Amino acid sequence: xxxxxxxxxxxxxxxxxxxxxGEAPKAAAATPPPSKPAFSxxxxxxxxxxxxxxxxxxxxxxxxxxxxxxxxxxxILFADGKVVALGQSVDAPAGAxxxxxxxxxxxxxVIDIHSHxxxxxxxxxxxxxxxxxxxxxxxxxxxxxxxxWPQDPGFSRALANGGVTTLQILPGSADLMGGRSVVLKNVYxxxxxxxxxxxxxxxxxxxxGENPKRVFxxxxxxxxxxxxxMAVDRQTWAKAAEYKRKWDKYNKSGGxxxxxxxxxxxxxxxxxxxxxxQNHCYRADEMANVIDMAKExxxxxxxxxxxxxAYKIADLLKAxxxxxxxxxxxxxxxxxxxDAIDENLALLQNAGACAMIHSDDENGIQRLxxxxxxxxAAGRRMGLTIPDELAWTWLAINPAKALGIADRTGSLxxxxxxxxxxxxGDPLSVYSRPEKVWVDGxxxxxxxxxxxxxxxxxxxxxxxxxxxx
Amino acid sequence: MKGLLLACAALIAAPAAAETIAITGGxxxxxxxxxxxxxxTVVIRDGRVVAAGSGVAxxxxxxxxxxxxxxxxxxIFAGFTRIGLVEVDGVDQTNDSRxxxxxxxAAIDVAPAVNPRTSAITVSRAHGVTRAIVAPATGPGMFAGxxxxxxxxxxxxxxxRPRAFQFVELGEDGAASAGGSRGxxxxxxxxxxxxxxxxxRNPAGYGGRDNTALFNRTDAAALVPVVTGKVPLxxxxxxxxxxLAALALRKDFPELKLVLVGVSEGWTVAPQIAxxxxxxxxxxxxxxxxxxxxxxxxxxxxxxxxxxxxxxGIGMIGDNDTRQARQELQYAGNLVALAKLPGAAGLSWAQxxxxxTSGPAEAIGLGGEYGSLRPGRHAxxxxxxxxxxxxxxxxxxxxxDGVQQPTVTRQQRLRDRYATPGxxxxxxxxxx
Numbered sequence: 044x045x046x047x048x049x050x051x052x053x054x055x056x057x058x059x060x061x062x063x064x065g066e067a068p069k070a071a072a073a074t075p076p077p078s079k080p081a082f083s084x085x086x087x088x089x090x091x092x093x094x095x096x097x098x099x100x101x102x103x104x105x106x107x108x109x110x111x112x113x114x115x116x117x118x119i120l121f122a123d124g125k126v127v128a129l130g131q132s133v134d135a136p137a138g139a140x141x142x143x144x145x146x147x148x149x150x151x152x153v154i155d156i157h158s159h160x161x162x163x164x165x166x167x168x169x170x171x172x173x174x175x176x177x178x179x180x181x182x183x184x185x186x187x188x189x190x191x192w193p194q195d196p197g198f199s200r201a202l203a204n205g206g207v208t209t210l211q212i213l214p215g216s217a218d219l220m221g222g223r224s225v226v227l228k229n230v231y232x233x234x235x236x237x238x239x240x241x242x243x244x245x246x247x248x249x250x251x252g253e254n255p256k257r258v259f260x261x262x263x264x265x266x267x268x269x270x271x272x273m274a275v276d277r278q279t280w281a282k283a284a285e286y287k288r289k290w291d292k293y294n295k296s297g298g299x300x301x302x303x304x305x306x307x308x309x310x311x312x313x314x315x316x317x318x319x320x321q322n323h324c325y326r327a328d329e330m331a332n333v334i335d336m337a338k339e340x341x342x343x344x345x346x347x348x349x350x351x352x353a354y355k356i357a358d359l360l361k362a363x364x365x366x367x368x369x370x371x372x373x374x375x376x377x378x379x380x381x382d383a384i385d386e387n388l389a390l391l392q393n394a395g396a397c398a399m400i401h402s403d404d405e406n407g408i409q410r411l412x413x414x415x416x417x418x419x420a421a422g423r424r425m426g427l428t429i430p431d432e433l434a435w436t437w438l439a440i441n442p443a444k445a446l447g448i449a450d451r452t453g454s455l456x457x458x459x460x461x462x463x464x465x466x467x468g469d470p471l472s473v474y475s476r477p478e479k480v481w482v483d484g485x486x487x488x489x490x491x492x493x494x495x496x497x498x499x500x501x502x503x504x505x506x507x508x509x510x511x512x
Numbered sequence: 513m514k515g516l517l518l519a520c521a522a523l524i525a526a527p528a529a530a531e532t533i534a535i536t537g538g539x540x541x542x543x544x545x546x547x548x549x550x551x552x553t554v555v556i557r558d559g560r561v562v563a564a565g566s567g568v569a570x571x572x573x574x575x576x577x578x579x580x581x582x583x584x585x586x587x588i589f590a591g592f593t594r595i596g597l598v599e600v601d602g603v604d605q606t607n608d609s610r611x612x613x614x615x616x617x618a619a620i621d622v623a624p625a626v627n628p629r630t631s632a633i634t635v636s637r638a639h640g641v642t643r644a645i646v647a648p649a650t651g652p653g654m655f656a657g658x659x660x661x662x663x664x665x666x667x668x669x670x671x672x673r674p675r676a677f678q679f680v681e682l683g684e685d686g687a688a689s690a691g692g693s694r695g696x697x698x699x700x701x702x703x704x705x706x707x708x709x710x711x712x713r714n715p716a717g718y719g720g721r722d723n724t725a726l727f728n729r730t731d732a733a734a735l736v737p738v739v740t741g742k743v744p745l746x747x748x749x750x751x752x753x754x755x756l757a758a759l760a761l762r763k764d765f766p767e768l769k770l771v772l773v774g775v776s777e778g779w780t781v782a783p784q785i786a787x788x789x790x791x792x793x794x795x796x797x798x799x800x801x802x803x804x805x806x807x808x809x810x811x812x813x814x815x816x817x818x819x820x821x822x823x824x825g826i827g828m829i830g831d832n833d834t835r836q837a838r839q840e841l842q843y844a845g846n847l848v849a850l851a852k853l854p855g856a857a858g859l860s861w862a863q864x865x866x867x868x869t870s871g872p873a874e875a876i877g878l879g880g881e882y883g884s885l886r887p888g889r890h891a892x893x894x895x896x897x898x899x900x901x902x903x904x905x906x907x908x909x910x911x912x913d914g915v916q917q918p919t920v921t922r923q924q925r926l927r928d929r930y931a932t933p934g935x936x937x938x939x940x941x942x943x944x
Contacts, residue, residue: 165800166807196801204799204811253602358933374923375631375835377602384923394933405800413842416903424906425927467852473845473903476853491854502801506752506780507808511855512799 076297089239091228093483098122100135104144109151109439109454113432119149121461124484129455148470151455152208152462154442155408156368157348157401160198161191161212175215180259181279184305185222187212191235197405199497200512202229203488204409206464206477211446216250216323217258219276223309224248224321226446230482231497244447247313251324252379280340283310319345319447325379327352334363346445351383357394366397366445371414389422392429399441411438416471431471530559530914534570538579543586543869543884545862554584556891559914564885579895587642587892589883590837591793591872592773592827595644596626596633596662598834610649619734620657622648623674632835637664638919639838640907642892645876647679654689654700655680665912677744683754683805705765708735741767751805752777759788771875774829776806779813782820791875793827796843815857825871840868845901
């Protein structure tokens with residue numbers, strides 16, 4: 044119920060404006076403006092509640108704060124679900140659990156901005172294939188959360204092996220506009236509502252390039268080309284602008300309520316700046332086209348995902364304040380990934396662009412720290428100087444910003460949610476693993492305690508249940 | 513296009529001839545499971561390892577390479593890949609891994625399809641992979657065909673051993689190929705092996721079996737070396753019961769030289785695999801029930817199998833097999849990391865290196881020639897900037913058959929072109 048309070052207010056203001064501010068309705072209106080929103084902006088609200096934790100002090104530990112800061116031999120205290128203090132030494136209340144962090148590292152929980160856990164869960168049988176609606180090139184009306192299977196065993200691996208505490212679940216890339224994303228806390232629940240990150244804005248998954256034109260072109264439908272991709276997108280945005288105008292007018296002046304169109308509703312939310320564009324796009328030239336399209340219709344691209352050629356236009360991305368979420372070393376699996384290079388992340392960082400790692404993969408999500416380490420090493424080999432603690436922004440504050448939740452998580456700052464990982468060594472070393480993971484201050488993984496190892500319903504009673512994975 | 517061709521030509525400059533080389537002062541790991549030796553020397557002559565370790569004399573005529581502060585290991589012998597068969601996976605014309613509608617199955621030979629100029633070979637070489645087991649993927653039948661062992665050298669002679677093994681899908685994929693059930697798959701497999709026996713007994717008369725439609729002369733002939741144990745049969749199995757059913761084949765076909773591939777649930781039947789003496793080329797980090805045949809998958813699988821006495825190498829089964837064998841180093845490092853994880857079973861550092869060098873070489877029957885720095889082995893040697901399993905390390909010098917290799921990739925050229933974004937006095941297209 045906390046969910047999307049900010050979002051709901053924004054949406055109500057721009058789309059469904061309730062005139063609650065006392066503004067007088069236009070006298071000419073046949074029907075006065077609505078006194079309350081015509082429908083809920085948050086019909087599937089988050090029911091996530093942090094689990095209880097205990098005040099915890101980690102001492103003698105190396106801390107990456109997730110915003111580029113580093114404290115050696117430091118201390119961090121969290122309590123009541125929030126980061127309280129960090130520094131060389133901090134005052135802890137009597138009775139706080141003390142953990143000796145010598146030789147270990149503390150970081151904010153890893154954030155994966157691009158995951159399909161839950162919508163393409165394990166086991167990946169056809170009955171579980173819920174990530175691509177793919178029945179028309181524009182399916183902005185579908186919501187990933189309505190496909191997420193909260194029992195996906197992948198969530199537990201992302202937590203225990205990857206230290207992932209927050210993740211965005213996206214629809215696939217078969218469609219130009221594949222539907223709304225959902226941001227989750229990586230905490231198992233019986234319902235997806237129980238996992239939803241309270242207050243996180245929605246995203247709209249869009250896709251450039253090969254996938255939409257292949258999927259629909261092979262059915263002899265538009266789009267079958269890249270220019271077709273753009274044309275369908277532009278026509279759709281034009282329609283969305285008209286839809287938004289109708290609702291804006293209704294909310295301001297009343298009259299007959301326009302028909303609801305769920306597809307257009309999502310797009311109008313984008314045009315109103317409330318829904319963030321998460322845009323699958325590989326090639327530099329296509330990203331440039333999309334940036335111009337966003338200007339043409341008055342919306343903003345928050346992040347390009349995959350963005351294997353982002354390094355070619357790092358300056359353009361920086362100038363337009365668009366983030367790039369990339370892999371470390373995936374390359375060549377299809378034509379538009381042919382020019383991927385291992386130095387992509389480091390070159391983006393070097394150019395001052397907003398860069399981050401992402402997984403797009405149920406295995407890769409277990410090792411995003413290692414992916415960052417590889418990308419960092421590639422950058423250093425070409426002479427770029429990027430400190431470890433700065434590289435950690437690639438899986439902390441940068442994805443948090445691109446998800447619109449940087450005020451809540453993504454770094455270890457007093458008052459922020461205590462999404463914390465204690466690593467049993469340097470987290471950029473292949474030899475290190477999460478030792479403990481807290482979400483909102485609750486200890487939800489402890490490598491030394493099999494009872495703090497989540498086992499999804501699916502794995503209960505199966506071979507290997509509760510095994511160290 | 514012309515520019516690309518020229519760039520490619522620059523990348524494939526002919527390597528220097530084999531020479532006598534002494535790599536001195538580095539931390540030397542033999543790759544056979546023995547502990548690394550600090551301050552060791554590796555001597556290479558005529559394309560072979562003469563000696564490696566401490567107290568090795570440096571021949572007077574040797575070119576000396578100072579590896580002080582660096583690590584020296586055998587090159588990575590990638591356990592199960594499709595390197596060299598594919599340039600871009602999604603571009604069918606460049607993808608020779610699978611023949612979906614071929615009239616043949618077991619007879620299909622990957623050797624003539626291997627293109628030494630494939631980008632994946634260049635990239636693998638630059639990351640210290642020197643040799644790879646290359647398997648075809650299955651088309652309409654269970655048998656994918658005859659795989660090869662290749663090297664990553666910058667020359668046009670990539671195939672180390674053609675027709676080095678046969679690859680067959682069992683488990684879920686095999687069942688699907690055989691008509692829809694595991695029972696059908698085993699019937700299909702046994703029929704094929706019996707067909708090969710028939711063919712071997714009387715090649716001229718072959719064709720008399722009632723069900724020859726299932727197995728034509730060419731395919732039957734290709735299985736003769738399998739059924740007689742002259743080349744290994746690599747069988748992809750994941751589920752515990754599928755592993756045991758594969759092992760049971762040896763009762764009726766005692767000559768079969770079986771190698772199990774994949775084997776995500778191997779730890780659940782590890783004593784039986786060990787007792788059978790059948791080597792395994794396993795996925796390293798599968799830990800999800802990605803299919804019902806991998807319900808018990810765990811990253812501790814390899815560690816537990818090794819503890820039970822199974823000989824294990826790491827492979828890229830269904831895992832970016834056309835291009836990312838370089839990740840085997842990372843995988844091996846992850847298995848070492850498990851040692852610090854309560855309840856997990858990992859590998860020692862030396863065991864982990866062996867799992868990506870001598871392990872796969874031995875599994876394919878080439879351990880006497882490749883995969884370690886033991887005397888007499890082919891001199892596939894890599895000098896690393898640091899611990900090769902660590903993510904920050906890189907291959908600095910790569911030797912294949914004793915020949916130092918170029919390690920520039922097309923990716924590095926792109927990197928350099930775009931080191932600073934924005935155009936200069938001329939378009940980027942002039943910048944090289």
